[in-house]
Amino acid sequence: MAMTILGTGSSFPENTVTNDDLSKIMDTSDEWIRERTGIERRHITSGEDHSDLVCKAAEHAVKQAGIQPEELDLIIVATLSGDYSVPSAACIVQDRIGAANAVCFDVNAACSGFIYALNIANGYFSAGMAETALIIGGEVLSRIMDWTDRSTSVLFGDGAGAAVIRKAENKLYETSQGSDGNRGNALIYKREQIRNPYIQVKEDEEENHLSMDGQMVYRFAVKVIPKCIEEVLEKAGLTVDDVDCFLLHQANRRIVESAAKRLHIPLDKIPMNLQEFGNTSAASIPILLDEVYQSKRLKKGDKIVLCGFGGGLTWGAILMEL
Numbered sequence: 268m269a270m271t272i273l274g275t276g277s278s279f280p281e282n283t284v285t286n287d288d289l290s291k292i293m294d295t296s297d298e299w300i301r302e303r304t305g306i307e308r309r310h311i312t313s314g315e316d317h318s319d320l321v322c323k324a325a326e327h328a329v330k331q332a333g334i335q336p337e338e339l340d341l342i343i344v345a346t347l348s349g350d351y352s353v354p355s356a357a358c359i360v361q362d363r364i365g366a367a368n369a370v371c372f373d374v375n376a377a378c379s380g381f382i383y384a385l386n387i388a389n390g391y392f393s394a395g396m397a398e399t400a401l402i403i404g405g406e407v408l409s410r411i412m413d414w415t416d417r418s419t420s421v422l423f424g425d426g427a428g429a430a431v432i433r434k435a436e437n438k439l440y441e442t443s444q445g446s447d448g449n450r451g452n453a454l455i456y457k458r459e460q461i462r463n464p465y466i467q468v469k470e471d472e473e474e475n476h477l478s479m480d481g482q483m484v485y486r487f488a489v490k491v492i493p494k495c496i497e498e499v500l501e502k503a504g505l506t507v508d509d510v511d512c513f514l515l516h517q518a519n520r521r522i523v524e525s526a527a528k529r530l531h532i533p534l535d536k537i538p539m540n541l542q543e544f545g546n547t548s549a550a551s552i553p554i555l556l557d558e559v560y561q562s563k564r565l566k567k568g569d570k571i572v573l574c575g576f577g578g579g580l581t582w583g584a585i586l587m588e589l
């Protein structure tokens with residue numbers, strides 16, 4: 268089975284935080300952040316909720332797709348930082364945009380979430396369970412950051428991206444996915460401690476935040492991106508030259524450039540916007556997809572590769588024809 272993209276959208280908080288702004292609240296510098304990551308600024312909420320961002324991105328995508336919200340059979344939000352555990356962010360979107368006929372749920376595959384969600388939608392299409400879906404990646408990671416930890420808090424940003432997709436016959440679609448829970452400690456966020464009548468609650472327990480072994484994640488990323496991209500190309504019997512555009516998770520410029528070098532992909536086929544947004548986790552690929560769509564750089568029939576990696580550990584790539 269395969270799909271076509273009908274429309275895309277994105278949304279981010281108004282508040283922009285530059286590297287220099289961060290250097291006023293922690294011991295860091297524009298030079299350090301730029302050199303190690305390529306990030307120059309990011310959007311950090313000063314009021315918008317996760318729900319506001321995902322709903323706005325969804326509204327833009329549905330409008331651009333030119334469909335009625337009632338035509339949606341499926342809404343999936345990839346996220347690890349929603350406002351509520353229940354209802355899901357997807358149910359909130361359903362209510363806000365009036366998509367009364369959609370089945371709605373969230374998935375958490377960290378920064379690979381948008382890839383995982385597209386593959387789930389493709390499975391729904393194959394099983395005849397849906398025809399039209401809205402797939403969103405949205406995060407308010409600033410909510411779970413340790414703002415005293417300069418090694419993680421400078422890397423991430425808040426935002427949401429969305430795509431309306433529709434089942435399509437005879438279109439190219441290949442995917443490769445994987446997970447490795449054994450290396451889960453490399454990027455970890457533990458929820459609050461359990462509180463129930465049978466547990467002695469430790470009142471002095473510290474607040475939980477995201478923590479990361481940056482170097483381990485770096486080593487993982489530079490290996491896994493080329494591996495899963497090579498796998499989807501091999502499945503399709505194509506080479507890098509056959510692909511028009513590679514949309515890679517926007518974590519770090521050095522990671523993207525390393526993958527480009529290993530795969531011999533010219534950099535002009537790999538758009539980047541991490542300098543503007545930082546790492547927005549599950550939102551990074553759909554925000555980039557929207558940017559590329561709005562710039563009209565892609566046309567019908569073009570082949571694109573999407574590739575994500577992140578906490579879990581998780582990774583995945585999709586090769587699709589537009």
Ligand code: COA
Binds near residue numbers: 421480481518519578
């Ligand atoms: N500003 C200034 N100095 C900083 C800093 C910051 N924001 N963060 C860390 N440092 C310091 C460290 O304390 C260390 O100082 P020391 O040598 O005095 O101990 C020094 O910079 C080097 O730290 P290190 O962690 O070795 O840097 P690095 O070269 O590995 O770069 C990352 C750190 C996080 C940029 C890099 O490991 C990385 O990009 N990893 C991948 C992370 C990622 O993409 N995660 C998301 C995946 S979805």
